Amino acid sequence: MTAQFSYETLTPTAFLxxxxRVFRNDTAVVDGEIRRTYAELRDxxxxxxxxxxxxxxxxxxxxAVLAPNTALMLEAHYGVLYAGAVLVSLNTRLTxxxxxxxxxHSGSRVLLVDDSLVSLAREATADLPDVTVVADDYEERLASARHRYVPLGDERSMIALNYTSGTTGDPKxxxxxxxxxYLQALAMVAHFGLTSDSTYLWTLPMFHCNGWTFTWAVTAAGGTHVCLPKVDPVRIWELVQTEGVTHLCGAPTVLASLVDAxxxxxIDHRVVAxxxxxxxxxxxxxxxxxxGLDITHLYGLTExxxxxxxxxxxxxxxVLPEDEKAxxxxxxxxxxVVAGELRIVDAMGSDVPADGETTGEIALRGNNVMLGYYNNPDATARAVPDGWFRTGDIGVMHPDGYIEIRDRAKDVIISGGENISSVEVESALISHPAVLExxxxxxxxxxxxxxxxxxxxxxxGASATEDELRTHVRSQxxxxxxxxxxxxxPLPKTASGKIRKVELRDRL
Amino acid sequence: MTAQFSYETLTPTAFLxxxxRVFRNDTAVVDGEIRRTYAELRDxxxxxxxxxxxxxxxxxxxxAVLAPNTALMLEAHYGVLYAGAVLVSLNTRLTxxxxxxxxxHSGSRVLLVDDSLVSLAREATADLPDVTVVADDYEERLASARHRYVPLGDERSMIALNYTSGTTGDPKxxxxxxxxxYLQALAMVAHFGLTSDSTYLWTLPMFHCNGWTFTWAVTAAGGTHVCLPKVDPVRIWELVQTEGVTHLCGAPTVLASLVDAxxxxxIDHRVVAxxxxxxxxxxxxxxxxxxGLDITHLYGLTExxxxxxxxxxxxxxxVLPEDEKAxxxxxxxxxxVVAGELRIVDAMGSDVPADGETTGEIALRGNNVMLGYYNNPDATARAVPDGWFRTGDIGVMHPDGYIEIRDRAKDVIISGGENISSVEVESALISHPAVLExxxxxxxxxxxxxxxxxxxxxxxGASATEDELRTHVRSQxxxxxxxxxxxxxPLPKTASGKIRKVELRDRL
Incomplete structure (x- = not known):
């Protein structure tokens, strides 16, 4: 069947x-003083x-793009794809x-750089003469450039390359x-009820899994992207009010900083976080x-x-009590809704009992799993030994079919032959009213x-002693x-707001 | 790239x-006294x-399936697909x-029949000995059958065959x-905000475009299907309250009957219609x-x-006045959100000006366009002369990019060389307070x-004379x-609630 009138490649540029067309005069992006419509954004x-x-x-x-959450970064999520090229979003906190x-490693030919990161970009590219750096000449170049639209031949082509933070070894x-x-973005639209009335605040770095695909999902719904170059809790609460923010995402540390602002x-309107x-x-x-934040918990990986x-x-x-709900x-x-099955498997790749107690590794497959690691077939083979991607996270399957992480495989503490979940101990500590993280x-x-x-x-403003906290944990x-x-x-953190446990271990 | 861990065929059975798994103990389907969970439905x-x-x-x-909107009909939307077969949903009002x-024409091997339609099925199959009819033995056969899951090899395979009503010539x-x-169902989830808390009332026949794909969309969201074998306005308003219906669909005549009940x-809760x-x-x-109905207007065809x-x-x-909003x-x-571009084209296939006045034929393409007409390549070629499917509907493109139908091509009235849109005259008539349809x-x-x-x-209870209505139209x-x-x-109608203009013309 080759009826091409009934086939279009699934690609996120279709959303823009x-x-x-539909929301041409509506605000697509807010970045400080800049406000641009969807027609302007696409142009x-x-x-x-x-x-x-x-x-x-x-x-x-x-x-490649080196930029905080600015209009440039958002534009690269479409401009690079319109060129038929592959987007490499760089973590701005790297050296x-x-x-x-x-x-x-990626063989990037061009590096788009935000004004604030020019010296870092120069350092990174000092001995890479083949990389063209576009920085403060971006607007000038854009003004004189013509439209170019390269149709995507195969919807399974690579469109983005995201490097993992690599706590051990080189980034992959x-x-x-x-x-x-495309499918993951549609899933985000469906699960979060994104509409053309939605206003999404960029508290999550766009370089982190392309902003969990919200770079594309918000556009699919015709909502407004509100850029935020830096996580500043006071500024975030201000923007929630002044811009009427309806949705935001973040790591637990980002949400913790919001709580403590x-x-x-x-809030006088619904905010989904x-x-x-x-x-x-x-x-x-x-x-x-x-x-007043309407919290939904998500789980996933760069992969x-x-x-x-x-x-x-x-x-x-x-109807349950608040602590039980939490x-x-x-x-x-x-x-x-677009994901394949999620499993908890033992070392042999078999499902563990769904008893909420037996731990195993979280494994999955589906259209929203990576193609593999770029130029690293060995690492890909290790991650997908039998057609199921292994996450490296240890969890349990509850009788109701919901999974729960017990720990990252490498974070489990083995004390006297007993496994201690670092997550469990951390949750006990944070349940003390004085503890932020x-x-x-x-x-x-x-x-x-x-x-x-x-x-x-x-x-x-809170205080607690070591003994007090130990007693509190002991009670649980x-x-x-x-x-x-x-x-x-304060705790050391990655650019995406994860606590850098590797650094804490190094201190020991 | 053949990384199969990152590829699954897109098919609506994935939603069930x-x-x-996720909503296993939640109510999937209500059909009179019957209530079944998602686990039971899939079983x-x-x-x-x-x-x-x-x-x-x-x-x-x-x-093939011959049934009103019952649990049987819904089950066929998954059971037939699980068998790797093609679903032919029959219009129950046909002779x-x-x-x-x-x-x-479809070469159907089996016909599943609701108890209420057995004699019609016998008549239809009297000289078709190769068609196996399953009727009142359905439950018995089901009870003794084993699970069978045939994976779909190619996501562009045919899964359903829907015959058009065929006002002229044989049905296609x-x-x-x-x-x-799969994609159209996801679009319905996204646009209508379907969630696991949604309750969908089956006022639209499931045999009409597989219920506009809500047979699959409601399941994707984990909502509840409330079956309704017959459009009974009083019963509908009762069910809206007793079942907490949040969503329903229907042709204008169905909505008109609701208005007049x-x-x-x-209503004490939000109902999206x-x-x-x-x-x-x-x-x-x-x-x-x-x-109190939250109305969204949809447009499409079986194709x-x-x-x-x-x-x-x-x-x-x-902020606009109510009549302007309407x-x-x-x-x-x-x-x-998943559709390709919508165009208004002239006889040469070129776009007409987006001036809200120049009429042309509505044309479109995309993943939600049919593969073609079954065993009818000539009709397919006529419908898709140049890679764009022609709808047969005449419309205009407004300056804001929204299309508006002026008429079905065959319904345009040409009087003294002037085109008269039947839709326009009908709207003028219905704007009189006494007129229902x-x-x-x-x-x-x-x-x-x-x-x-x-x-x-x-x-x-309303009354109006012919003169009064003519004066009313004349004022507009x-x-x-x-x-x-x-x-x-009363007006003659098709099974899907469309007015049968062909019958009215025949009367003349």
Whole structure:
């Protein structure tokens, strides 16, 4: 059957094409003083594509972007694709040498740079003469460029290359295909009820899984992107009011910073907040809910275009006490509407019992799983040993079919032969009213092999002693799970707001 | 790239697979006294598939269903697909010989029949010995059948065959592919905000474009299907309250019957009503809105899986007067989120000016367009002369990119060389407070070629004379558009609630 009138390639640029027709005069993007309509956004993206062509970019070439959450970064999510090229969104918190590795590994031909990051870009590209850097000449080049629209031949072509943070070894390039991005974006529209009245605040870095595909999903719905170059909790609460923000996403640490802001709360409209990137403590969810945020918990990885799973809320839970609701909401949940099956498997790849107790590795497959690691077939084969992608996360399958993470495989603490879930101990710590954030890692122990130690940030103005917190944890968990020590102070974090446990371990 | 862990065929059975995992104990279907969970629904559908296999159905075979909107009909939308077969949903208002034509043309091997339609089925199959009829033995056969799940090899395979009503000539079989059904269903979820809390009332026949793909969309969201074997306005308003109905769809005549019901209105929750299948008069939309129904206007054809277009509401219209809102809502709108481009083309296939005045034929393409007409390549070639499917509907493109139907090509009245839109005259008639429904057709005229004549149904308890209505139309439209005669009484309708203008013309 070759009836081409009934076939179009699934690619996220189709969403901008449609919104520039339907919502042509509506605000597509707000970036500081800049407000642009959907017609303007598409015009600029098509010209960005033409500009890339002028710079020698051919279909299939890689184009990197180094920018915070600005209009430039959003435009690259369409302009690079319109050129038939592959988008490499760079983590702005990486060092020059780290960026250099990614630029070289990806073979990027052009690097688009935000004004604020020019010196970092120069450092990264100092000995990469083949990389063309476009920085403060971007607007000028755009103004003189023509529209260029390269149709995508195969919807399973790579359109984006996202490098994992690589806590061990070199970063790996995760290959996204157009079909996966399109479907995952539609799933986000459906699950979050995005419409043309939605206003999405960019509290999540767009370089993180292309902003969990919200770069494309918000456009699909015809909503408004509100750019936010820097996570500033006070500014976020201001924008929620002044721009009428309806949706935002963030890692638990970002939500924790919102909870702790002096101007938190006071919302007079519905704000849906998606939390993901690390397991959120039930106490954090409860605090967000108290502030009027409508929290949905998502779970996924770079390899799954971000949120492969969603903790679908069940109306029968409405009647439960708030703390029980928060506990249920903190589970990672079920595959989203376009996802394939989510499994918890043992070392042999067989399903573990759905008893909420037996742990195994979270495994999945589906249209929203990466094509593989770029130029790294060995790593791909290790990650997908039998047709199921292994996440590296350890979890349980509850009898109701919802999964819950117990820990990252590498974060499990094995003390005297007993497994201690760092997530569980952290949740116990955060349930203390004075605690804002907590991280628990394994310290080497001659007697026990490993022992848990904790790092804790207190809420502003709150106080608590180490003994007090140990007693609090002891009231909830078995004695052997209580941390041997608790250190107070700020926690080291990745650009996407995850706590850098590797750094805490290094301190030991 | 053959990374199969990142590829699954897009097919609507995936939605039932997921909802049977996620919403396993939630109510999937209500049919009179019957209430079944998603786990039960999937179990029955997999056993229906096994039953079909026992009856000799092989992948690719056609399986017909003759049933009102009952649980059987819904189950066939999954069971037949699980068997790898093709679903032929039959219009229950057809005659025995008409059904016989479809059964023979489609080569259906099995006919599943609701108890209420057994004698019609016997008549249709009297001389078709190769068609196995399953009727009152359905439950017994199901009980003894085993699960059978035939994976779909190619997502562009035919999964459903829907025969057009065929006002002229033999009905044509419209071929649906799995990918189109999956994507169109996702679009319905997104546009109508279907969630697991949604309750969908089956006021639209499931045999009409597979219920505009809501047979699959409601399942994708994990909502509840409430079956309704017969459109009974009083019963509908009762079910809206007792079952907490949140969504329903229907042709303008169905909505008109709801407006006119003695127990209309009094809703204490949000009810989203999609109207489509024929152009709705603004006055009807206004009356529905007055009753608390949240109206969205959809446009499409059997060839486009139902609603290819949606009249997307724009928040800037919120401040307009109610009659102006209703007029904007009565436009057919823009392509839905998965649709390709919608065009208005002239006889040469070129776009007409977007001036809201120049008429042309509505043309479209995309993943939600049929594969073609079954065993009828000539008809397919005529419908798609140049890669764009021609709808046969005449419309205009407004400057804001929204389309509006002026008429079916065959319904345009040409009087003294002037085109008269039957839709326009009908809307003028319906704007009179006493008028419930109106149909305007061409009567042959020696002097003018054709002249408009009207058939009108008054609202219950209301009265109006022919002169009064002619004066009313005259106050809104040019004199030559005023119908020469107005006949009062009920209007003949198709099974999907469209007014059978062909029958009215035959009367002349």
């Amino acid at each position: 094409d449609r919104s520039a 600029r993206c098509l010209r960005q594509s033409g500009m890339l062509h002028d710079l020698g970019v051919e279909p299939g070439d890689r184009v 020059g040498p780290e960026l250099r590795f990614i630029l070289e 390039g995760v290959m996204y295909h157009a079909r996966g991005a 002096p101007n938190a709360g006071g 998606a939390i993901g990137g690390a397991p959120p403590a039930p106490a954090l969810i409860e605090r967000c809910t108290d502030l 799954t275009y971000g949120p492969a799973a969603i903790c679908e809320w069940r109306s029968e839970w409405d 506990r249920l909401r903190s589970r990672q949940g079920v595959g989203n 907590a991280a628990v890692v394994a310290a080497p122990s001659e007697k026990w092999g490993e022992r848990p130690v904790a790092y804790v940030t207190l809420r502003s 968990l078995a004695g052997f799970k209580v941390p041997d020590s608790i250190t107070f102070g | 697979d997921r909802s049977a 029955r559908c997999l056993r229906q598939s096994g039953m079909l296999h026992d009856l000799g159905v092989e992948p690719g075979d056609r399986v 025995g010989p008409e059904l016989r034509f479809i059964l023979e 079989g419209v071929m649906y592919h799995a990918r189109g059904a 003695p127990n209309a209105g009094g 999609a109207i489509g299948g024929a152009p709705p008069a603004p006055a009807l939309i206004e009356r529905c809105t007055d009753l 486009t899986y139902g609603p290819a277009a949606i009249c997307e509401w724009r928040s800037e219209w919120d 007029r904007l809502r009565s436009r057919q709108g823009v392509g839905n 109106a149909a305007v057709v061409a009567a042959p005229s020696e002097k003018w070629g054709e002249r408009p004549v009207a058939y009108v149904t008054l609202r219950s 439209l040019a004199g030559f558009k005023v119908p020469d005669s107005i006949t009062f009484g």
